Amino acid sequence: MAKTAFIGLGVMGYPMAGHLKNKGGHDVTVWNRTGSKAEKWAGEYGGAHAKTPGEAAKGAEFVFMCVGNDDDVRSVVYGDDGVLAGMESGATLIDNTTASAELARELAEACGKKGVRFIDAPVSGGQAGAENGQLTVMCGGDQAAFDAAKPVIECYAKMVGLMGTSGSGQITKMMNQICIAGLVQGLSEAIAFGQNSGMDIEKVISVISKGAAGSWQMENRWKTMNDDHYDHGFAIEWMRKDLGMCLAEAKRNGSQLPVTALVDQFYSEVEAMGGKRWDTSALLARLRKPAK
Structure with a gap:
């Protein structure tokens, strides 16, 4: 059993912290910007909750973070009440936030000055993966x-x-999001094309999903897309945040991301349709023929 802390109890962090307590049997202290949520978590899982990130991190061997963006990470790491103020030499800070590679390198340097280890560890698998303890975690740091x-x-x-x-964990997550963006756009175009041709989409997917076109997106999203249902999954506003970091990193390292840039533009159009919180598969919504 390890003494741990978890900072940020959103749709991902809440169950992730729960798995540390229930599955791992670890001693877990949580902190959340909305204190009532931390109290609820502690009541549900039997852990402790703290008033500040630094208090939660005090004495912890491993401190986990899962917050919104670079600015959110900095707001809980630095300062008199931040996690670094509470951490001791030899402890490890693990950032599960999808953030920039630049921030990861910055945090590694800041942690090193205090003798704290740092791992950037963004995750893939969405809310369902977090709830089921089935996330993929991409790490950057010391062996x-x-x-x-x-x-x-x-x-x-x-x-x-x-x-x-x-920073390698964050770069890997960016590559993951680049792949997803292209896959979902291709799947959206294929379904719209089939619908406009009067095809039975279920029959088509049952065949092509078993061949070279198959993907997680096809297997898990074709039905809700075909039914025009998007009130679930990974929100478009979150994906646009991630793609923005991909495009910024591409400028830094000299990469060309023409499809990613185009899909990000398409997502902005879906947001304008009121789809900011729709699942990323809602790219199909902008391709549907207007109802007659």
């Missing part, structure tokens, strides 16, 4: 820090891998 943290991270994951030095 020794990773080896020590891996058994704890595995409480909420089905796969945990070290991708390289600090």
